[in-house]
Amino acid sequence: MAIDVPALAARQRVAPVDDESARRLAASGLELRLVTTDEERDAWSQSVARGFLDTERNAEQLDAVRERGAHRRPVGVYDTAAPDPHAPVGSVASWVTELTVPGGSTLPTLAISAVTVAATHHRRGIARALVEGELRTAASLGVPLASLTVSESQLYGRYGFGAAVPVTSWRIDNRRAGWLGPDPSGRVDFVSRERFRELAPALHERVRTSVVGEVPVPAGQWDTFAGTRPDAKDAAKTRAVQYTDAAGEVRGLLLYSVEENLVDYARSTATVSLLLAEDREAHAALWRFVLGLDLIGEVRASELAVDEPLRWMIADQRAAHVEVVDHHYVRILDVAAALEARRYGAPGVLALDVTDPLGITGGRWLLRVDDDGRGVVERWPDGDAAPAGATSVTIGVTELAIAYLGGVSLGTLAAAGRVSTSDAARASRVLGWHAAPRLSFRY
Structure with missing residues (x-):
């Protein structure tokens, strides 16, 4: 049965804070509570601004933060003995949204952001x-996944998160790259940032369900991308471009900025901050435009897919320096719901023994995948042997999350000593997917 995501999100925003966490902090003289009033x-x-090395926010900025964060559930930790007991010493924000999984379906996920701990309160379990x-609260409400993008990648494995969506960062020597890609039949035009802001939400909605790993962009974040808020920093540096196909329909959008090279003006740098393309033609047209910019010596871009086809569109691949980085982390809160929601790369039966140190999910499960890539999940009772022909997989919840979207194979994890399986090749084929996952922004 389909899950009513807006209703689930509404319940999550007002759910009480977790009793276990509240008790643990109270034992250290700290209070955990929801943030509800404008003053709070x-x-x-x-x-949060201090925790992320930002400047103190003025009244205009605070108004903007409240507006664009209305969808989030802010939680704070407070020290009543501090000089300012109203300033939290720890923070987290979360909201329920959708994550695209292999096969084009979406599944509710708890998006987590704004995790900070004051430097004065380290090592107190905050x-x-x-x-x-937040994970326990979401699981109790029936949210099957959690996800986040991280500033410090080594922190979240302890909570069962795995780096499920690696992405690439590119530096391209424009003068050397050349072009071998297609010559699109549509046209590329500059548009205002306001026009980009008007067009982008609908285009992203059309794109995201075809891209594994994508989530909806919160409404207020479009203004951050485009710099269309009064409090936006350096908004005038951002340029917006659209691609329209031969029929006049907008199929692609681009945001980029330029940094002048004061030593050699003709070798300035262009940075692509967001490229949205509904089809291959739009994708090629926007990249061809960027690589043809005048006075640009280097193009930089990040949050691109591991299988980004741009490498095969440029004439000299050595003109591109590509770095793979961890980006989008996933945490499974309900193994059965997560496994049944996605499609699979090959038929087969996996006997999964999943461990979760936090006790949120886990257990022994049989995943049966038919010839159409559809999976059915059932309990695998303790003490029972795996069915004949099944591939056994002993796996932690973190490793299952890493493999869940198809971006990292079970064979790779087995070779790394993080998964035990009776047939790594077969398990990889079943749980694999034909395209790499991607998330085109950070939240």
């Missing part, structure tokens, strides 16, 4: 209480 939100936002508390 402003103090919470100032603490981050653990915040993150685990």
Whole structure:
């Protein structure tokens, strides 16, 4: 049965804080609570800004943060003995949204952001209480996944998150790259940032369900991308471009900025901040435009897919320096619901023994995949042998999350010593997918 995501999101926003985390913090003289009033939100936002090395926010910026964060559930940790007991010493924000999984379906996910701990309160269990508390709350409401993009990648494995969506960062020598890609039949035009802001949400909605790993962009974040808010920093540096096909329909959008090279003006740098393309023609047209910019010596871009086809569109592949980085982390909160939601790369039966140190999910499961790539999940009772012909897989919830979207194979994880399986090749084929996952932004 389909899950009513807006209703689930509404329940999550007002759910009480987790009892276990609240008790754990109270034993250390700290209070865990929801942030509800505008005054509390402003103090919470100032603490978040400090935690991410940002400047103190003025009244205009605080108004903007409240508006674009209305969809989020802010939670704070407070020290009543501090000089300013109204300023939280720990923070987290979360909301329920959708994650595209292999096969084009979407599944509710708890998006987590704004995790900070004040430098004065390190090593007091605050981050653990915040993150685990939000995970337990979401799981109790029936949210099957959690996800986040991280500033410090080594922190979240302890909570069961795995780096499920690796992406690539590119530096391209424009003068050397050349072009071998297609010559699109449509046209590329500059548009205003306001026009980009008008067009982008609908285009992204059309694109995201075909891209594994994507999530909806929160409404207020479009203004951040386009610089269309009064409090936006350096908004005038951003240029917007659209691609229209031969029928006059907008199929692609691009945001980029330029940094002048003061030593050699003709070798300035263009940075692509967002490229949305509904089809291959739009994708090629926008990249061809960027690589043809005048006075640009280097193009930079990030959050591109591991299988980004641009490499095969340029004449000299050595003109591109490509780095693979971890980006989007996933945490499974309900193994059965997660496994049944996606499609699979090959038929087969996997006997999965999943461990979860936090006790949120896990257990022994049989995943039966038919010739159409559809999976059915059933309990595999303790003590029972795996069915004849099944491939056994002993796996932690973190490793299952890493493999879940098809971006990392079970064979790779087995070779790394992180998964035990009776047939790594077969398990990889079943759980694999034909395209690499991607998330085109950070949240």
